[in-house]
Amino acid sequence: MINIPSTIRISFRALRVNKMRSALTMLGIIIGVGAVITMLAVGTGAKQKLGDQLASIGSNLIMIVPGSSAAGGVRMGAGTQSTLSISDADAIQKECPAVLYVAPVHSGSAQVVYGNQNWATSITGTTTNMLSVRDWPLTGGRPFSDEEVRSAAKVCLLGQIVVDNLFGGINPIGQIIRIKNVPFTVIGILDTKGQDPTGRDQDDTIYVPITTAQKKLFGTAFPGMVRIIMVKAKSTEDLAAAEKQINELLRQRHHIGQNEEEDFTVRNLTQFMQAAEQQARVMALLLGAIASVSLLVGGIGIMNIMLVSVTERTREIGIRMAIGAKTWDIRLQFIIEALILSMIGGVAGIIVGISGSEILSMLAGWSTVVSPFSILLAFGFSALVGIFFGFYPAYKASLLDPIDALRYE
Amino acid sequence: MALIETHEITKTYNLGDIALNALNNVSLNIEKGEFIAIMGPSGSGKSTFMNIIGCLDKPTGGRYLLEGVDVAHMNRDELASIRNKKIGFVFQGFNLLPRTSAIENVELPLLYDGLAAKERAERSAAALAKVGLAGRENHHPNQLSGGQQQRVAIARALVNNSPIILADEPTGNLDTKTSAEIMELFVRLNKESNITIIVVTHEKDIADFSRRLIFFRDGVVLSDESSGKI
Numbered sequence: 001m002i003n004i005p006s007t008i009r010i011s012f013r014a015l016r017v018n019k020m021r022s023a024l025t026m027l028g029i030i031i032g033v034g035a036v037i038t039m040l041a042v043g044t045g046a047k048q049k050l051g052d053q054l055a056s057i058g059s060n061l062i063m064i065v066p067g068s069s070a071a072g073g074v075r076m077g078a079g080t081q082s083t084l085s086i087s088d089a090d091a092i093q094k095e096c097p098a099v100l101y102v103a104p105v106h107s108g109s110a111q112v113v114y115g116n117q118n119w120a121t122s123i124t125g126t127t128t129n130m131l132s133v134r135d136w137p138l139t140g141g142r143p144f145s146d147e148e149v150r151s152a153a154k155v156c157l158l159g160q161i162v163v164d165n166l167f168g169g170i171n172p173i174g175q176i177i178r179i180k181n182v183p184f185t186v187i188g189i190l191d192t193k194g195q196d197p198t199g200r201d202q203d204d205t206i207y208v209p210i211t212t213a214q215k216k217l218f219g220t221a222f223p224g225m226v227r228i229i230m231v232k233a234k235s236t237e238d239l240a241a242a243e244k245q246i247n248e249l250l251r252q253r254h255h256i257g258q259n260e261e262e263d264f265t266v267r268n269l270t271q272f273m274q275a276a277e278q279q280a281r282v283m284a285l286l287l288g289a290i291a292s293v294s295l296l297v298g299g300i301g302i303m304n305i306m307l308v309s310v311t312e313r314t315r316e317i318g319i320r321m322a323i324g325a326k327t328w329d330i331r332l333q334f335i336i337e338a339l340i341l342s343m344i345g346g347v348a349g350i351i352v353g354i355s356g357s358e359i360l361s362m363l364a365g366w367s368t369v370v371s372p373f374s375i376l377l378a379f380g381f382s383a384l385v386g387i388f389f390g391f392y393p394a395y396k397a398s399l400l401d402p403i404d405a406l407r408y409e
Numbered sequence: 410m411a412l413i414e415t416h417e418i419t420k421t422y423n424l425g426d427i428a429l430n431a432l433n434n435v436s437l438n439i440e441k442g443e444f445i446a447i448m449g450p451s452g453s454g455k456s457t458f459m460n461i462i463g464c465l466d467k468p469t470g471g472r473y474l475l476e477g478v479d480v481a482h483m484n485r486d487e488l489a490s491i492r493n494k495k496i497g498f499v500f501q502g503f504n505l506l507p508r509t510s511a512i513e514n515v516e517l518p519l520l521y522d523g524l525a526a527k528e529r530a531e532r533s534a535a536a537l538a539k540v541g542l543a544g545r546e547n548h549h550p551n552q553l554s555g556g557q558q559q560r561v562a563i564a565r566a567l568v569n570n571s572p573i574i575l576a577d578e579p580t581g582n583l584d585t586k587t588s589a590e591i592m593e594l595f596v597r598l599n600k601e602s603n604i605t606i607i608v609v610t611h612e613k614d615i616a617d618f619s620r621r622l623i624f625f626r627d628g629v630v631l632s633d634e635s636s637g638k639i
Binding site: 006321322 | 465489490498509517523526565
């Protein structure tokens with residue numbers, strides 16, 4: 001019959017007798033668990049930040065850019081051809097069932113003036129759909145209407161950076177700004193998005209109707225030309241289907257033969273996400289390796305001390321056996337002792353790990369996220385280490401001969 | 410049926426090539442309520458005999474019946490259980506757990522018997538009172554004199570109501586006066602509670618407290634006589 005509460009009390013007493021030794025033994029586990037928690041926090045934080053950035057661009061996005069041009073054997077980069085048009089965008093919206101929204105973009109950069117302030121920023125000519133494609137709400141005002149797009153109205157939506165740099169404290173809605181000397185009425189303000197994964201600030205922009213951008217600001221090589229078409233697929237599962245449909249439709253519209261190369265490129269952000277996930281997996285694997293090595297070392301420390309303890313307490317073991325302790329009474333006593341060592345070490349390690357991640361995010365500015373899962377994992381592992389490395393010393397103790405143990409000096 | 414019956418038990422130790430016979434065909438009967446002293450020079454086999462009687466060791470040959478049950482072929486845990494319930498040990502060096510209060514030391518056998526905390530505490534306090542240590546429940550061994558420590562050990566041997574107390578040189582570390590007190594305690598327990606007491610000693614004065622003296626030499630019983638005391 002095994003009495004767990006008493007065994008736990010006995011173990012605590014035994015550990016208290018050698019406070020310094022117990023603390024040093026725990027150190028291995030503390031460092032191991034602390035490392036696990038901190039590293040998982042850094043990993044989760046990095047992954048979450050990347051995920052947020054990817055989400056800020058918009059989910060289920062597909063981008064269509066014109067193909068590269070070549071002149072006299074010199075090939076230019078992607079998007080240098082002028083092959084995409086507003087009618088391509090309209091056709092995609094009408095004929096590709098896997099597509100939710102389409103927004104053509106004609107953009108450039110320009111100097112913007114309001115009163116005595118001026119600011120250089122990117123001007124994105126697009127349609128109202130853009131806000132849906134990018135999941136980008138307004139904080140004030142209204143989006144431009146289809147009528148305003150058709151009539152090339154001189155209205156604009158401002159990103160937060162532009163508002164800050166041009167207006168200071170004034171409410172920009174209804175004010176007139178000049179873009180390339182053309183007056184535009186501010187009708188809405190875009191919500192803050194932050195940086196995209198490449199570090200570009202997405203809030204440093206102005207949206208205008210695409211027709212206005214084509215006719216009044218940047219001009220076009222042919223009527224209706226656009227630089228990019230952005231597409232939102234119906235769902236993540238529909239991404240591949242949408243890409244295929246767009247590809248077939250545009251090949252047909254651009255009269256491209258079976259074996260000819262496309263004059264456009266269709267891309268989505270899943271490759272980007274896969275790369276990020278791959279990176280996170282490699283990181284997790286690396287951290288796992290470090291963590292297991294430190295926990296292994298900590299566990300060996302516990303086993304070492306428990307073996308010393310068994311030898312030191314041979315006589316006590318003999319007394320307990322003479323009085324009626326059975327094999328498992330003795331085993332459990334030492335296993336519980338190892339378990340207490342490793343679990344106290346685990347709890348201390350969790351505290352160290354949490355403070356470590358806080359310090360890292362404060363000093364190094366890394367975003368760290370301590371997940372309940374990582375705490376549970378670390379705690380479970382430290383308990384496992386205690387049982388695993390406590391078993392051999394406990395086994396050894398239980399095999400002692402009571403007569404020899406009683407005679408041990 | 411005798412409390413303890415040994416039938417021609419032998420114990421042989423294999424020391425490399427030499428086989429050492431510690432016990433040679435020892436046959437003894439011990440009845441309930443006896444007070445026995447076992448004497449003999451070192452190497453006479455008295456300690457081996459005590460270890461076998463105490464179920465700490467197994468005989469190489471022969472039969473040992475404890476309350477009519479053959480214990481010679483029991484496994485470790487079965488023997489541990491027998492020691493827990495049937496036998497109380499008192500050692501020369503007291504063998505109390507250090508840094509553990511008197512009452513907790515006395516509680517140990519009950520702990521391994523699986524008793525609840527309340528009953529353990531009650532029975533342990535009663536056992537300590539019986540050996541004259543009421544009020545010293547929370548003293549640690551290093552706060553007690555040798556005689557008091559041995560009393561704690563006796564309380565520990567009593568607490569599980571074992572029918573047998575085996576005392577191996579119980580007065581070896583004590584002065585004459587304290588030795589007499591301890592032996593008188595044994596006499597009282599033997600009389601009042603009818604506990605069978607077996608004391609190993611090499612002092613004649615101590616052996617004189619007993620009512621039966623068994624003398625070992627070279628692994629055999631040399632003499633076995635009652636002193637005629639009541």
